[in-house]
Amino acid sequence: MKKYNRSLMAMALIGVIGLTACDGDDGKDGAPGEPGTPGTPGTPGLPAGSFTNTVNSAADFVLTLAPADIVVVGTEDFSLKFTVTGKNTKGEAVPFVGLDKVALYVTNQTVNTTDTGAPMLWANNALTNEFGSSMYCTPTGKATARGGAEVDACTLVEDAENPGTYTGSWVHDGNAPVVLADGDPNTLYRVMIRSYNVVDSQGEGISDKLLSTPLDFNPSTGELAVSTKDIVSNAACIKCHTKMEGYGEGDVRIANIGAHHNYQKVENCITCHNPAYAGGQDDPEKGFNANFNAMIHTIHAGHHLADELTGEALDEFGEIAFPAELNECMTCHDGASGWNDNVYAEACQGCHMDVDFTTGENHRGIVPGSDAACSGCHGAGSLSPVIAHSVGGRDKVAEKFVIEIQSAVVEASATLDMSYLTVTSQVTMNGVPVDAATYAAITDYMTNSGRGFLIGRLNPDTGAVAHGYGAAGSFKMPFTGGVMTAGMLVNKTEFDTVDLVGPIYATAEVQLCSEDEMIVKCTLDEDGDVNELAVANSAPVKYFNLSDSGAVEVAARIADPDRTTISEAKCNTCHGNLTHVKGTHGATEFTQCMACHSENLGSRPSYHPxxxxxxxxxxxxxxxxxxxxxxxxxxxxxxxxxxxxxxxxxxxxxxxxxxxxxxxxxxxxxxxxxxxxxxxxxxxxxxxxxxxxxxxxxxxxxxxxxxxxxxxxxxxxxxxxxxxxxxxxxxxxxxxxxxxxxxxxxxxxxxxxxxxxxxxxxxxxxxxxxxx
Incomplete structure (x- = not known):
C-alpha cells in the first residue's frame, strides 16, 4: 500500500500542466518569515479599519496600474506607480499598506520581419536586455533571486500621504532592465505585477499567486490597447480548468493550471513562453518547444504524442489526455481566426511532431523553403486547418442519420410463451428517406454493426429503469435485419411474453462514417481503423406502454430536469460531445446511457471492479x-x-x-x-x-x-x-x-x-x- 491513503484521499489537484519555469521553479508563495503585528501599518496614525496589511484570498488583493504611470520604453528613466487595495474585516476595499516586494513583467508586441514564425511576436523586455524574465522591486533596491544570489532591484516606496500607493524607480547604473531603449512606443506593451510576502490574518501565506490584471497599452498615446495575438481566451481554458472565483467583473482567471502554481491567465503565460525561449523541439532532454503556440499544442496532445515525446515532454505531458476531440481547434481557439489564417511550421509541429520539415518525412516529401511557403498549400481550401481538421464537422452531420421511432407494439408469435416486439421507425440519411438497397448495405456505413435499438422497461412509479438486464429490464434489438420500405423500417424480435408489459423507453445507438458533411461508406487504414469521422445517429428517446396503447404515464427519471442534477451541457463544455467519449457506441445524450449505466444492473456488475x-x-x-x-x-x-x-x-x-x-x-x-x-x-x-x-x-x-x-x-x-x-x-x-x-x-x-x-x-x- 505504501503511502496511498484510501480513507483520507488528498483532495489537492496536480493539474495537467507541470512545466519547469523558464526562470526556475518559483514554487508556492509562503509566509515571509515573521510577519509584523497585524494592525501596525507602515504609516502611523491611520484610523483602524481604514487600511489593511493582510488579505484572506488572492481575489481580495487588487493592484491597479495606469498607462500614464509607467515608463518602460525609450530613453527616459524608468518609472512605475500603482495602487493596492485589500479587504478589511468588514469586507470593504481599503488601502493595502506595507507591501515590500513585487516583480514587474513587461512584454511587447513586434512585427515579424522574417519569413519564419507568426506575423506578430511577443518579446520580453528584460529577456531582451539579458536580465531574466522580470525585475524585482523592494524598499532597499536589492533582492534575493532564485538560487540565493543578490540582484539589483527597483526601489519600491510607499507614499506616506497616500497609503496603498507605491512608486518604483531605478537608482543603479544605467536604466532599468525592463526598459527597452530602442523599442517602438507605437506598438502594444503589456505590464503585469506579481506581489510577494502577503499573508492572511493568521500570518499564513496566500496560496494563490497575487497577480495584477495584465495592462495592455500604447506608450506613445497612453491609451489602452487590444492584442491581435490573443486567439485563445481565458474563458476557453476555464471550460475544463475551472474559474477562480472572487475577482471583479471581466477579470476572468483560470483556477487549475499546475505549471508554476498557476499564472491564471493566458496573457501571463506569454511573458516567458515567447520566441526568446522557443528553442525548437530538437533538444532530447527538453523534448518540446517552449514558445507558447507550440508548447500548448504539445501539452494538450501529450497522450496522443507519447510515442514521439522525449525527455521532459514525455515525463510531464505523456499522460495528458485532451478531453475533447483533438481536431476541434476551436475548443481553445475561440478568438480571432489567426490559428487558421497564419500557418507556420512551429505551431503545426507542436502537434505534428513526426513531421520533419528538413527532409519532408511525413510531409509527402515536401521541404518548404520557409514558413512563407506554407500558405501555398494550407492558406485556403481543403488543406487549410479549419478544413483539414474537419473543425465543426460533427455538428454539421449531427442530423444526417435520423432514426425517428414511431411505435413499439407487442405481436403474437408461434413460439410458446414468446411474443414479438415490433418497432417501427422512420429513417433518413443525408436528408432523404433510406431506400431498401441502401438499408441492405447499411453495415458498410456503420462503424459497429452490432449496435442497434435500446429499449428499456421503466418502473411505473419512479421512472427508473426496471431491475435486471436483458428482457427483464432492458432489451437490445439489432438495427439490421428489418424490412425497409421507402424510409419506414420495421424490426421484430422475440422475447418472453411476460416481459413485454408496462411502460418502456426506446432509442437507438447506431454510429456511422461521415465525410464532407455526408454519411458515407466506411474505409479502413492499414491498421484496420476507420478513416472517416465516426458520428452517431440522432434518435430522440420515445416512450410507449406495451400494456396499453394509450398515453404514457411515466418518463425516464434521468430525462426529468427536476430530478436530474447533472448538466449534460456542462459535460459537453469540456468534452465537446458524448459521442467520442464512448467510442463506437453511438451515444449522444444521457438518456442513452441509462440502459447500460442504470443503478439496477445487479446481474451485470462493473467491468472495472x-x-x-x-x-x-x-x-x-x-x-x-x-x-x-x-x-x-x-x-x-x-x-x-x-x-x-x-x-x-x-x-x-x-x-x-x-x-x-x-x-x-x-x-x-x-x-x-x-x-x-x-x-x-x-x-x-x-x-x-x-x-x-x-x-x-x-x-x-x-x-x-x-x-x-x-x-x-x-x-x-x-x-x-x-x-x-x-x-x-x-x-x-x-x-x-x-x-x-x-x-x-x-x-x-x-x-x-x-x-x-x-x-x-x-x-x-x-x-x-x-x-x-
Whole structure:
C-alpha cells in the first residue's frame, strides 16, 4: 500500500500542466518569515479599519496600474506607480499598506520581419536586455533571486500621504532592465505585477499567486490597447480548468493550471513562453518547444504524442489526455481566426511532431523553403486547418442519420410463451428517406454493426429503469435485419411474453462514417481503423406502454430536469460531445446511457471492479508500476458511481485520470471539489425527505443485494473504504458493499442531517471548490 491513503484521499489537484519555469521553479508563495503585528501599518496614525496589511484570498488583493504611470520604453528613466487595495474585516476595499516586494513583467508586441514564425511576436523586455524574465522591486533596491544570489532591484516606496500607493524607480547604473531603449512606443506593451510576502490574518501565506490584471497599452498615446495575438481566451481554458472565483467583473482567471502554481491567465503565460525561449523541439532532454503556440499544442496532445515525446515532454505531458476531440481547434481557439489564417511550421509541429520539415518525412516529401511557403498549400481550401481538421464537422452531420421511432407494439408469435416486439421507425440519411438497397448495405456505413435499438422497461412509479438486464429490464434489438420500405423500417424480435408489459423507453445507438458533411461508406487504414469521422445517429428517446396503447404515464427519471442534477451541457463544455467519449457506441445524450449505466444492473456488475494507483517505482524497462488498492472494490455500473470514480482517479488499469502513491490526483483538469463543474448551478442534491433529489434509493450490486446511494456516491469520489469510514456510513443508516440490503426499497440514509445544503458540514460548504 505504501503511502496511498484510501480513507483520507488528498483532495489537492496536480493539474495537467507541470512545466519547469523558464526562470526556475518559483514554487508556492509562503509566509515571509515573521510577519509584523497585524494592525501596525507602515504609516502611523491611520484610523483602524481604514487600511489593511493582510488579505484572506488572492481575489481580495487588487493592484491597479495606469498607462500614464509607467515608463518602460525609450530613453527616459524608468518609472512605475500603482495602487493596492485589500479587504478589511468588514469586507470593504481599503488601502493595502506595507507591501515590500513585487516583480514587474513587461512584454511587447513586434512585427515579424522574417519569413519564419507568426506575423506578430511577443518579446520580453528584460529577456531582451539579458536580465531574466522580470525585475524585482523592494524598499532597499536589492533582492534575493532564485538560487540565493543578490540582484539589483527597483526601489519600491510607499507614499506616506497616500497609503496603498507605491512608486518604483531605478537608482543603479544605467536604466532599468525592463526598459527597452530602442523599442517602438507605437506598438502594444503589456505590464503585469506579481506581489510577494502577503499573508492572511493568521500570518499564513496566500496560496494563490497575487497577480495584477495584465495592462495592455500604447506608450506613445497612453491609451489602452487590444492584442491581435490573443486567439485563445481565458474563458476557453476555464471550460475544463475551472474559474477562480472572487475577482471583479471581466477579470476572468483560470483556477487549475499546475505549471508554476498557476499564472491564471493566458496573457501571463506569454511573458516567458515567447520566441526568446522557443528553442525548437530538437533538444532530447527538453523534448518540446517552449514558445507558447507550440508548447500548448504539445501539452494538450501529450497522450496522443507519447510515442514521439522525449525527455521532459514525455515525463510531464505523456499522460495528458485532451478531453475533447483533438481536431476541434476551436475548443481553445475561440478568438480571432489567426490559428487558421497564419500557418507556420512551429505551431503545426507542436502537434505534428513526426513531421520533419528538413527532409519532408511525413510531409509527402515536401521541404518548404520557409514558413512563407506554407500558405501555398494550407492558406485556403481543403488543406487549410479549419478544413483539414474537419473543425465543426460533427455538428454539421449531427442530423444526417435520423432514426425517428414511431411505435413499439407487442405481436403474437408461434413460439410458446414468446411474443414479438415490433418497432417501427422512420429513417433518413443525408436528408432523404433510406431506400431498401441502401438499408441492405447499411453495415458498410456503420462503424459497429452490432449496435442497434435500446429499449428499456421503466418502473411505473419512479421512472427508473426496471431491475435486471436483458428482457427483464432492458432489451437490445439489432438495427439490421428489418424490412425497409421507402424510409419506414420495421424490426421484430422475440422475447418472453411476460416481459413485454408496462411502460418502456426506446432509442437507438447506431454510429456511422461521415465525410464532407455526408454519411458515407466506411474505409479502413492499414491498421484496420476507420478513416472517416465516426458520428452517431440522432434518435430522440420515445416512450410507449406495451400494456396499453394509450398515453404514457411515466418518463425516464434521468430525462426529468427536476430530478436530474447533472448538466449534460456542462459535460459537453469540456468534452465537446458524448459521442467520442464512448467510442463506437453511438451515444449522444444521457438518456442513452441509462440502459447500460442504470443503478439496477445487479446481474451485470462493473467491468472495472478494482482501483489502481501509480507507485513511485518503475520496472526494468523504466515503465511505471501500478498496484491495486487493497480492499477497495466496486460492484455496479451506476452512472453516478462510474462518473465519480473515473473523474476522481479511482479506476483500474493504467487510466489517464489516476492517483499516485501519495493519493494526489493527476489528469483531471478542473478543481475536484467544485461540484458545479458537472452538476447544475444551484442544484440541491438532497430532497426534502433527506434522500437524493433524483429519487434513487438503492443501487443493485447482485441479483439480491442492494446498497445505499449516498454512501456509494461519496465513496466513489473520496475512496473512503477503511473500516472507520464504512462504520460511519452504516451508523447513519447506509447499506454498503459486503453488508448490503435485500430489497430495492432501502431506508433513506441520514447523511443530509449534517451534509445537506445549508448545514454546517453541507456538501455546498465542504465542496466549495470554486472559492479562493
Amino acid at each position: 478494482s482501483v489502481t494507483f501509480k507507485t513511485d517505482e518503475v520496472d526494468a524497462d523504466g515503465e511505471a508500476i501500478w498496484e491495486a488498492v487493497e480492499g477497495l472494490t466496486y460492484a455496479n455500473r451506476d452512472l453516478v458511481t462510474v462518473a465519480h470514480r473515473f473523474h476522481s482517479g479511482n479506476w483500474d488499469g493504467t487510466p489517464l485520470v489516476y492517483r499516485d502513491a501519495d493519493g494526489e490526483l493527476h489528469g483531471y483538469p478542473a478543481v475536484q471539489t467544485n461540484c458545479s463543474e458537472c452538476h447544475k448551478d444551484g442544484a440541491e442534491l438532497f430532497g426534502a425527505d433527506g434522500g437524493l433529489t433524483s429519487g434513487k434509493r438503492s443501487i443493485q450490486i447482485s441479483d439480491t443485494g442492494f446498497i445505499s446511494p449516498v454512501a456509494e456516491a461519496c465513496r466513489t469520489c473520496h475512496a473512503h473504504s477503511g473500516p472507520a469510514a464504512l462504520a460511519h456510513f452504516k451508523s447513519n443508516g447506509a447499506y454498503v458493499e459486503g453488508d448490503e440490503g435485500s430489497t430495492a426499497d432501502l431506508p433513506v440514509e441520514s447523511c443530509s442531517t449534517c451534509h445537506g445544503e445549508g448545514k454546517q458540514y453541507g456538501i455546498d460548504v465542504m465542496h466549495a471548490g470554486g472559492a479562493h
